[in-house]
Amino acid sequence: MENTIEPIDRVAINLGPIQIYWYGVIIIAGALLGLWLAIRESERRDLPKETFADLVIYAFPVSIIFARMYYVIFKWEYYAEHPIKIFAIREGGLAMHGVLIGAVLSIIVFAKVRQISFWKLADILAPSLILGQAIGRWGNFINQEAHGGPVTREFLEHLYLPDFIINQMYIDGTYYHPTFLYESLWNFSGFIVLMFLRRVNLRRGELFLTYIIYYSFGRFFIEGMRTDSLMLTENLRMAQVVSVVLIFVAILIIWYRRKNGYANIRYLDNGI
Template identity: 70%
Template structure:
């Protein structure tokens, strides 16, 4: 199959001694927009305006390291033979579940030190996180990764996708499912849902738990289409297993907190 289209150059700016990759630019943009949203909302919820700025100074570096570590661990057969590639995060290979784990642990420690409710921080951060994920998936698009199995050009055109997406999904002579796009759209829909639910004055912690459930449901089904999944066994995809665990855990925590009376404070209340 022939196609005269040239893939998008993954390098946004080449300064000779320094190359800036679109992957990093896009992930950085997602993080920045998420931070601005969280800062604005945290002030409304009675927190100091610098709370989330202070938090991300720790959370983002730790999330990047944990995301990379998670990916490398599950691809150790490759990286043990190519250790020099472990730091090359601009080529991709940041596992979202690993990044979320690092960020959540950092948030829990931060909340304890600052004597702020972790659940309050998590509720405020939830829309920002899923927005950042929606934007970040476009970094995978630039790198032509995180795609699904082979499809025809007619199939992609039948989705009424812009030409630049159809062409970028032409990789080594084959068209592929744009699973990065499916997940980005799912996350954007989740962002809209969470923004609406903020007004519903949920009990504290439940906005964050809703985010966990929403993201995990979408990730489970979309992951089944991908060809580059991290695997636990030959048949078990890591992200699908983690998604099921997170859905069950989030529902259990939600019920437990209600039964035990730990979630009496409402989202819109400003008390700690």
Template identity: 65%
Template structure:
């Protein structure tokens, strides 16, 4: 058996305080996503504070929703291990749950502050996807969200760096780096969304494009994973949600245009 040690999950220890790479990486994703959004705010003449304040509310609420969502579908386990419910540094947050929390927060925030929700959602779309792309590396550090078994030769043929190949060696077996597949898919999506800003789509459609893009990638990548949350013995929750989101996004785009609910465009004030 090969003697390969996993990367240390701990970023920093100060006395009783332990900071994990998982949290650090998620934090980096939030900061870079916020930076991208505020740069677009400058271009659009929107105060940066609008997104800074939104993030201060949305991030903690999104993390709570992401954890609650995950725990709810793993209740058989957590009902007998209640003390582990708040231990998110060990992993176990669901992006779909986080998105629900973030969207609900943004809807309320936009009404209170007097901004169009769709305008803020369009600006935030590439930032959300960037945060997700970076956040997946937290799964990498925790050796989770991986796919089924593969050989080392398979991973080497993908021309992956040695540190990724070694980290995919878990309990004597190499696994598909599905975290990496989703991260790369999301990064390409960020580029696509930024380019689509120039197309001046109807307001809200950039956000729906983000939902469709991410859901397509998530559907196929989820089918490779070994740790999926299951709706039934054969239905993966993330795949079902992805299909529903794709269909709803397409329907919303069509209906909003048909009903004239999306007359304003992305670049309109």
């Protein structure tokens, strides 16, 4: 019967007083896979093999901090009353746009210190970022968050979803849209697109900017289905506003860099 459905245990490993949650395991797995891909590509693009390993040492914790800060700011009414919960990252609550802000700032500083083109680093990282996002959404699945509005079990079955996904979408007596899955599939598709575009030899910087446009376009529509959106105002979802701004800014940057001759170097060209 429906009321006997039990959610997947959020704890992956229980070592007595130490508990390792699936959310963290999945986020780290996505980051490590993305790092591996970036390291492989950096060797082909004439960068020292330790470049991205060094970058991630700084960028990963900075991105997590920004992701949490972003989320907490827009949920401040709750966290002001429960300040200790600010540090309960294992329960979820990492905003992807906060990750992007932290990652971009880290790359800018790292590129300046190492005297490497920011755009070259960002282009190499673009497929890794969207792949990490695709994997990371499954952490939301385990936590039963980032879902959409109510649906019937029949609706989910008509999507030909496996039972473990359908059952995990049964929350407090109601089935919900698996918007985590929609975004994960959108991002996996984006990963394939970006890997193909590497061979097209776009102008430097445009692989990363294509990632921004692609991700933001899908996020805008999927966000409209969610029930847990961070709100800018009563009627404006923050992620949708940011997505529109990012698309506009990315297109503007592409136009500006081409117009002023800043994008003459191609992705496959040598040099840093």
